[in-house]
Amino acid sequence: xxxxxxxxxxxxxxxxxxxxxxxxxxxxxxxxxxxxxxxxxxxxxxxxxxxxxxxxxxxxxxxxxxxxxxxxxxxxxxxxxxxxxxxxxxxxxxxxxxxxxxxxxxxxxxxxxxxxxxxxxxxxxxxxxxxxxxxxxxxxxxxxxxxxxxxxxxxxxxxxxxxxxxxxxxxxxxxxxxxxxxxxxxxxx
Amino acid sequence: xxxxxxxxxxxxxxxxxxxxxxxxxxxxxxxxxxxxxxxxxxxxxxxxxxxxxxxxxxxxxxxxxxxxxxxxxxxxxxxxxxxxxxxxxxxxxxxxxxxxxxxxxxxxxxxxxxxxxxxxxxxxxxxxxxxxxxxxxxxxxxxxxxxxxxxxxxxxxxxxxxxxxxxxxxxxxxxxxxxx
Numbered sequence: 001x002x003x004x005x006x007x008x009x010x011x012x013x014x015x016x017x018x019x020x021x022x023x024x025x026x027x028x029x030x031x032x033x034x035x036x037x038x039x040x041x042x043x044x045x046x047x048x049x050x051x052x053x054x055x056x057x058x059x060x061x062x063x064x065x066x067x068x069x070x071x072x073x074x075x076x077x078x079x080x081x082x083x084x085x086x087x088x089x090x091x092x093x094x095x096x097x098x099x100x101x102x103x104x105x106x107x108x109x110x111x112x113x114x115x116x117x118x119x120x121x122x123x124x125x126x127x128x129x130x131x132x133x134x135x136x137x138x139x140x141x142x143x144x145x146x147x148x149x150x151x152x153x154x155x156x157x158x159x160x161x162x163x164x165x166x167x168x169x170x171x172x173x174x175x176x177x178x179x180x181x182x183x184x185x186x187x188x189x
Numbered sequence: 190x191x192x193x194x195x196x197x198x199x200x201x202x203x204x205x206x207x208x209x210x211x212x213x214x215x216x217x218x219x220x221x222x223x224x225x226x227x228x229x230x231x232x233x234x235x236x237x238x239x240x241x242x243x244x245x246x247x248x249x250x251x252x253x254x255x256x257x258x259x260x261x262x263x264x265x266x267x268x269x270x271x272x273x274x275x276x277x278x279x280x281x282x283x284x285x286x287x288x289x290x291x292x293x294x295x296x297x298x299x300x301x302x303x304x305x306x307x308x309x310x311x312x313x314x315x316x317x318x319x320x321x322x323x324x325x326x327x328x329x330x331x332x333x334x335x336x337x338x339x340x341x342x343x344x345x346x347x348x349x350x351x352x353x354x355x356x357x358x359x360x361x362x363x364x365x366x367x368x369x
Contacts, residue, residue, distance in 0.1 A: 004334070004335050005335070005350055005353060005354070006350050006354075007350075007354055010353060010354055010357050013357070013361075014325075014328070014329065014353065014357050015329050017357055017360040017361065017364070018325045018326075018329045018330075018360070019329070020360075020364065021312055021317075021325075021360050021363075021364075022325075022326075022330070024311050024312035025312045025316075025317065025322055027312075028312055028314060041275075043257075044268060044271045044272050044275065045257065045258065045259060045262050045263055045268055046262075047271045048262070048263035048264070048267040048268040048270070048271045049262045049263040050343075051263070051267050051270075051271070051343065052263045052264055052267050053343050054262060054263060061318070061319045061320070062319075064319040064320050064323045064342075065319035065322075065323075067323055068319055068322040068323035068326050071297075071330075071331075072278065074323075074326065074327070074331065074341075075278065076271070076274055076275060076278055077341060078331075078333075078337075078341045079225065079226050079274050079277075079278075080222070080267075080270050080271050080274045081340055081341050081343070082225070082340070083221065083222045083225050083270050083274065084267060084270060085340060086221075086225070087218075087221070087266075096217055096220070096221040097217060098216040098217040098219075098220035098221070098240070099220070099237055101237065102216055102220060102237050102240055102241060103212055103213060103216050105241050105244075106212040106216060106240075106241060106244040107208065107209045107212045107213075109208075109244055109245060109248050110203070110205055110208040110209075110248055111205065112205040113203075113205075
């Protein structure tokens with residue numbers, strides 16, 4: 001132990017000193033009592049910057065105070081540091097593989113927007129789409145016009161039929177034979 | 190291989206191809222971090238699901254988490270490693286919250302702080318710097334080796350020994366114990 005710490009006295013009484021001091025220090029480091037120490041974890045970006053050695057001294061102290069005060073915080077940072085160290089050992093040119101299923105599932109979280117196929121077909125479809133958009137009011141007008149024509153035609157046919165009926169009704173028996181009961185549709189020829 | 194990723198702007202804009210490249214590039218980083226945490230706890234089979242949860246979090250609400258990333262502050266791979274580890278720890282915590290035999294829980298998860306005695310032990314603010322307290326915590330509470338503590342802090346082992354020594358000098362003076 002003294003070789004570990006380079007000092008025999010430190011090795012012999014260090015554990016005891018910290019055991020005595022720790023309760024008082026933890027009471028001091030409780031959330032809300034010590035400035036800069038809260039129960040809430042610092043932003044992951046701050047923690048990452050700490051691991052990259054990119055924090056200024058004040059920010060670094062705040063992260064270390066949080067790590068010292070909360071065992072879960074120290075656990076997180078120790079684990080992350082170990083992972084980063086292992087990656088360094090593996091080398092930047094290689095990576096531990098991940099399951100193909102994970103890659104497919106994760107990629108599937110973001111979907112591509114619907115796209116028209118490229119080429120002439122797409123152009124024609126686009127044109128039709130644009131034209132339909134423009135023609136919609138005209139299309140309704142056309143449908144209305146057709147309905148009107150059909151209605152008018154039906155009315156006229158009905159009218160002629162009624163006239164013939166009246167004529168027939170007004171005619172005597174002899175007139176029936178004279179009329180010949182020709183087809184009213186001939187009037188339209 | 191570059192640690193950064195060209196195309197975050199296009200990814201945030203919703204470009205599918207950029208997202209797919211991001212996943213291909215960083216799935217190994219996230220999966221390795223998650224598995225490294227879950228494996229020793231006997232939950233290695235959950236690694237893929239937890240890694241998927243990380244990706245869900247990254248793209249949720251129009252990539253809100255990724256929008257908060259600042260390439261000027263930290264490497265993207267380091268940032269993702271922190272997020273992945275945090276997710277893995279949260280997963281283990283949720284698993285522990287369910288019924289689990291006490292004897293299967295590692296001892297350090299059961300660590301309980303000794304009762305406070307503010308009358309007997311008072312540590313004045315500023316007596317120990319955060320780093321000094323952290324070193325003492327790592328060496329004595331977590332029983333880490335000096336080299337291990339040095340790795341967490343990102344410093345060399347001699348710095349840890351020096352910090353440790355200075356902290357103990359202060360504590361001895363506070364408790365009025367003699368220095369040899």
